[in-house]
Amino acid sequence: MAIAGSSRPCHGQGRLVALLLTLMLLAGCASRDLATQDPRPGEGLSIERALILATAEGALGTPYRFGGNSPEGLDCSGLVELAYRSAGIPVPRTADDQFRTLPEARQARPGDLLFFGDRRKATHVGIYRGDGQMIHAPGSGRKVVSVPLDVAYWQDRFLGAASPAP
Structure with a gap:
């Protein structure tokens, strides 16, 4: 990718995108599932x-x-x-x-x-x-x-x- 008016590639944008993707992946791995379990029919609560x-x-x-x-x-x-x-x-x-x-x-x-x-x-x-x-x-x-x-x-x-x- 090049910046308009420049022939140099924009390495900063690629790094930023890679960093954001890594953070999103890590955030997804850190989350927990909200798992629930309701009593079965006939099974009471304490x-x-x-x-x-x-x-x-x-x-x-x-x-x-x-x-x-x-x-x-x-x-x-x-x-x-x-x-x-x-x-x-x-x-x-x-x-x-x-x-x-x-x-x-x-x-x-x-x-x-x-x-x-x-x-x-x-x-x-x-x-x-x-x-x-x-x-x-x-x-x-x-x-x-x-x-x-x-x-x-x-x-x-x-x-x-x-x-x-x-």
């Missing part, structure tokens, strides 16, 4: 998971509040803390602390935690509801909702799952 899900579902419509962990207002990790507290399971307060300390799950089951972020830090957490849905507190000015997980936004930011409930 009482703890049932309590976690009932509390999270009861929080649907609760307004977002940064640092909130009560029915008056919740942030993402506060929703997790509230739901797990209802089942008698203590969890760390922030999404990143939850991600770094709770036991990893290869496949999320209903009641498990799903973590999202930028590869250096978990910046968001939700509770897997089952049937490809997650309950989470999305952010300022919004309310706790249930959303589908098959959206590219979630797939691209998925870091992993944790299973602190029996």
Whole structure:
């Protein structure tokens, strides 16, 4: 490739393209699959998971509040803390602390935690509801909702799952 008005090849562009392709390849290799596993028909959930899900579902419509962990207002990790507290399971307060300390799950089951972020830090957490849905507190000015997980936004930011409930 030559620059207009010049007979010299543009080696910088070729290197830049090669670098960008390499980074895209590495980014693809670093991502994790968001794998879920719903109970089989007739297979029940533990009482703890049932309590976690009932509390999270009861929080649907609760307004977002940064640092909130009560029915008056919740942030993402506060929703997790509230739901797990209802089942008698203590969890760390922030999404990143939850991600770094709770036991990893290869496949999320209903009641498990799903973590999202930028590869250096978990910046968001939700509770897997089952049937490809997650309950989470999305952010300022919004309310706790249930959303589908098959959206590219979630797939691209998925870091992993944790299973602190029996």
